[in-house]
Amino acid sequence: MSDGYKFDPMVRLLKPELEEIIKNKDWKNLKEIISSWQPPEIADLFKEIEPKERVVILRLLPKELQQEVFSYLDSTMQENILRNLSNDDIKSIVEELEPDDRTELFEEMPPDLTRKMINLLSHEERKSALQLLGYPENSVGRLMTPDYIAVQHSWTIEKTIEYIRNYGKDVETINVIYVVDEQWHLLDDISIKKLILAHPSQTIESLMDKSVVFLTANTDQEEAIKIFEKYDLLALPITDEDRHLLGIVTFDDILDAVREEQTEDFTKFSGIQSNDLDLDFITRIKDVPMIQIFKARISWLFALLIMDFVTGGIIQGFQDTIAKYVVLVSFLPVLVDTAGNAGAQSATLVIRALAMGTVQVKDLFSLIVRELFIATLLGLVMGAGISIMGFVRGKSFQIAVVVIVSMFVNVIIGSLIGVLLPFIFTKLKKDPATASTPLITSLADIIGTTIYLGIAYLFLIR
Amino acid sequence: MSDGYKFDPMVRLLKPELEEIIKNKDWKNLKEIISSWQPPEIADLFKEIEPKERVVILRLLPKELQQEVFSYLDSTMQENILRNLSNDDIKSIVEELEPDDRTELFEEMPPDLTRKMINLLSHEERKSALQLLGYPENSVGRLMTPDYIAVQHSWTIEKTIEYIRNYGKDVETINVIYVVDEQWHLLDDISIKKLILAHPSQTIESLMDKSVVFLTANTDQEEAIKIFEKYDLLALPITDEDRHLLGIVTFDDILDAVREEQTEDFTKFSGIQSNDLDLDFITRIKDVPMIQIFKARISWLFALLIMDFVTGGIIQGFQDTIAKYVVLVSFLPVLVDTAGNAGAQSATLVIRALAMGTVQVKDLFSLIVRELFIATLLGLVMGAGISIMGFVRGKSFQIAVVVIVSMFVNVIIGSLIGVLLPFIFTKLKKDPATASTPLITSLADIIGTTIYLGIAYLFLIR
Numbered sequence: 018m019s020d021g022y023k024f025d026p027m028v029r030l031l032k033p034e035l036e037e038i039i040k041n042k043d044w045k046n047l048k049e050i051i052s053s054w055q056p057p058e059i060a061d062l063f064k065e066i067e068p069k070e071r072v073v074i075l076r077l078l079p080k081e082l083q084q085e086v087f088s089y090l091d092s093t094m095q096e097n098i099l100r101n102l103s104n105d106d107i108k109s110i111v112e113e114l115e116p117d118d119r120t121e122l123f124e125e126m127p128p129d130l131t132r133k134m135i136n137l138l139s140h141e142e143r144k145s146a147l148q149l150l151g152y153p154e155n156s157v158g159r160l161m162t163p164d165y166i167a168v169q170h171s172w173t174i175e176k177t178i179e180y181i182r183n184y185g186k187d188v189e190t191i192n193v194i195y196v197v198d199e200q201w202h203l204l205d206d207i208s209i210k211k212l213i214l215a216h217p218s219q220t221i222e223s224l225m226d227k228s229v230v231f232l233t234a235n236t237d238q239e240e241a242i243k244i245f246e247k248y249d250l251l252a253l254p255i256t257d258e259d260r261h262l263l264g265i266v267t268f269d270d271i272l273d274a275v276r277e278e279q280t281e282d283f284t285k286f287s288g289i290q291s292n293d294l295d296l297d298f299i300t301r302i303k304d305v306p307m308i309q310i311f312k313a314r315i316s317w318l319f320a321l322l323i324m325d326f327v328t329g330g331i332i333q334g335f336q337d338t339i340a341k342y343v344v345l346v347s348f349l350p351v352l353v354d355t356a357g358n359a360g361a362q363s364a365t366l367v368i369r370a371l372a373m374g375t376v377q378v379k380d381l382f383s384l385i386v387r388e389l390f391i392a393t394l395l396g397l398v399m400g401a402g403i404s405i406m407g408f409v410r411g412k413s414f415q416i417a418v419v420v421i422v423s424m425f426v427n428v429i430i431g432s433l434i435g436v437l438l439p440f441i442f443t444k445l446k447k448d449p450a451t452a453s454t455p456l457i458t459s460l461a462d463i464i465g466t467t468i469y470l471g472i473a474y475l476f477l478i479r
Numbered sequence: 480m481s482d483g484y485k486f487d488p489m490v491r492l493l494k495p496e497l498e499e500i501i502k503n504k505d506w507k508n509l510k511e512i513i514s515s516w517q518p519p520e521i522a523d524l525f526k527e528i529e530p531k532e533r534v535v536i537l538r539l540l541p542k543e544l545q546q547e548v549f550s551y552l553d554s555t556m557q558e559n560i561l562r563n564l565s566n567d568d569i570k571s572i573v574e575e576l577e578p579d580d581r582t583e584l585f586e587e588m589p590p591d592l593t594r595k596m597i598n599l600l601s602h603e604e605r606k607s608a609l610q611l612l613g614y615p616e617n618s619v620g621r622l623m624t625p626d627y628i629a630v631q632h633s634w635t636i637e638k639t640i641e642y643i644r645n646y647g648k649d650v651e652t653i654n655v656i657y658v659v660d661e662q663w664h665l666l667d668d669i670s671i672k673k674l675i676l677a678h679p680s681q682t683i684e685s686l687m688d689k690s691v692v693f694l695t696a697n698t699d700q701e702e703a704i705k706i707f708e709k710y711d712l713l714a715l716p717i718t719d720e721d722r723h724l725l726g727i728v729t730f731d732d733i734l735d736a737v738r739e740e741q742t743e744d745f746t747k748f749s750g751i752q753s754n755d756l757d758l759d760f761i762t763r764i765k766d767v768p769m770i771q772i773f774k775a776r777i778s779w780l781f782a783l784l785i786m787d788f789v790t791g792g793i794i795q796g797f798q799d800t801i802a803k804y805v806v807l808v809s810f811l812p813v814l815v816d817t818a819g820n821a822g823a824q825s826a827t828l829v830i831r832a833l834a835m836g837t838v839q840v841k842d843l844f845s846l847i848v849r850e851l852f853i854a855t856l857l858g859l860v861m862g863a864g865i866s867i868m869g870f871v872r873g874k875s876f877q878i879a880v881v882v883i884v885s886m887f888v889n890v891i892i893g894s895l896i897g898v899l900l901p902f903i904f905t906k907l908k909k910d911p912a913t914a915s916t917p918l919i920t921s922l923a924d925i926i927g928t929t930i931y932l933g934i935a936y937l938f939l940i941r
Binding site: 053054055057178181182185186190191192209210213214228230245246247248249251268269271272273275276279280282283284286287288289299300301302303307308310311314315317318319321322325326328329330332333336339340343344346347348349350351353354355357358359361362364365366368369370373375376380383384387390391394395398399402403406410428454455458459462466 | 515517640647654671707709710734735738741750751761763765770777780781784787790791801802806808811820832838842852920924
């Protein structure tokens, strides 16, 4: 038990027996075993078994557990299960889902299935589902749940706790409760800790510090992540433009959102078009149709092919120089690679800093000045590093000078491209991570080749 | 107020007045204004003012707020402030800090300062601080706080709530409480929601489901992140090898850890040695000494310089081929770039999937098979893409064939390197993100150049 958590090992230990039980369709026994498991563990088991068995096992579970397990499954499995359930079963699962999980499900399922599910909902539920779906993609509105505890400032703690006892069962969290006025304007948030530590006869008013952090529903979820980090929140209230409380976003959704944003940045930065994929595709990387991965990868590869033709054209333009000094070619890879690598490094720092909000567009100038210093230092060291090879392989003082000077200039130019590009994309209202390594490499190629062969021409031919 | 959160705009609005007040050293007025702010907002204000003023303003604040604001500052500011405070002030701040924040502070400060602070602590506090510092870096032990609520299974809810009222004030969270036996073995966790919804006369026992997820203190924090995600936890109990409860890790520390791991992966992947930097350096990217950034960047750049010499050597070996067909050089960049780009793409997918636990070492074979299919498809399309240019620029059927075949092979080889490398580093117990874009680019250069010029030699010269 050195690894600590209790259930994974158990799943592993029981596996041969479980397989046996499932093979024998001994559902009664199976039900007994897994009913003590936690929902994420049952979801893990689902990954290992056949689609048909999933439907059977899910139907064995108590209603409440059904929806919990379901919400932990990935979207491919969810779709598969929904397509194999009766309308009644679908209805009971979808109705039980937390509103935010439900919104996610509707987002991810194919339109026909989503339409079917929405039609199965009660009038009330349908209204709220459609409303949540009305917020822009990636907005906090999509993440929020309208199930929270709201109280009036005049209430006593006693009355509040009584209220929580009566209505707390169906809300997503009672760790934070919200104070609203008669028009449902958000006034304050109060932690359950404060509530419990207070005397029952105190009023809510006496606990209020009248400082509450909130966002409007259309705000991008990246903003919510920053707020959670800055204020160490457990839940963030979401309002409309007039500060009417609409719902709350809880930390578990934020953790998911952080991981998604992260995957998006990372893949974009390597030239993968992740918009073509569901955002949770990394969690299903073993099952995502290969053609989807192909599509996400080919667009940038192909686009850069065209940029690389420019580099080829430049090289062709210097054909005579190359024909005369073939040894120059052997330095071409190291020079353009180093420019590209230095650019990728500086772009990474800028992209991360922009994502975490530590750097804004207004800092561009000071960052460029800093980068100039750092890149000069890098260029000097790299120039010194290549000098020996320049002499040894070039067998000529002039060729060595050409190589050293080109290295120095290339590192600086590459680094500056790396700093500039993410800012340019930010200005264009694109994700700064669109300044991908492949893009930087290709740009560095064009500029680096021109500089190198240009310098060679000047020093050696003219 | 469309952007929602209440305080940032206020800070901005008040700024000219605030500057005036600070310039006039009107501390009384200032105290009044900022005492209604939240700690992260005061921390933000600190970024804008002079170091000396920070010390003055911090001392103005009530004791409790002092430590809260302090814990939100970055490490450079913290060090600066600590160096300018009297021992008594240091003592009161450090003693008030949450144990996990204190561990982080001790980790980040220079050894002399850490020693001084530890010596200022009471005997009890010193013991617990040294214990927390005893856990390995990046282990969950370093993140945990020993301040939590633990109760016995025989207690009634009423007694439990009474206990929380008495002792809950100093613990980090009461959202989850822990059930232990007489030997302090962890038995279960119970959410505050369950507690409040239950009848006061019920016992703790009656609320227990005897399923609790926990980790041992030496486990890597990456494991904790995965557990938080999988189980949607608010807090994770940490035990020793014998399941004695040692402390808990709360959600806010996990959110920070996620962001840190993320930055580490991202920077490593671009060939930046982030171990040379504090983990929170991205948050101080504008102030980190430039020499540190230089050091973190030069090591990989320089290491790859040496690999690139190999590429240069290979090119030199094919000098005669190149001299005869100079046009071949113009296709070199596009061929090696595409191999590198394809490799970076596949490496990114594998690294993310490994980081999120969706792929394990055992999946290597099936991923390689998948990659072979995808890469073949990519290779075919890229080969088709380059064919026109091969004919037009090469002006010869043979040269076109060389270019097309090389492109096809290069995309496949590059992609396979991208899949393999992260697994190799995982096997070597290194971070898979060590398979950085620059490393992949350089490897793709060596192999891609050899393939291209080798094929050219076979088709054109022999």
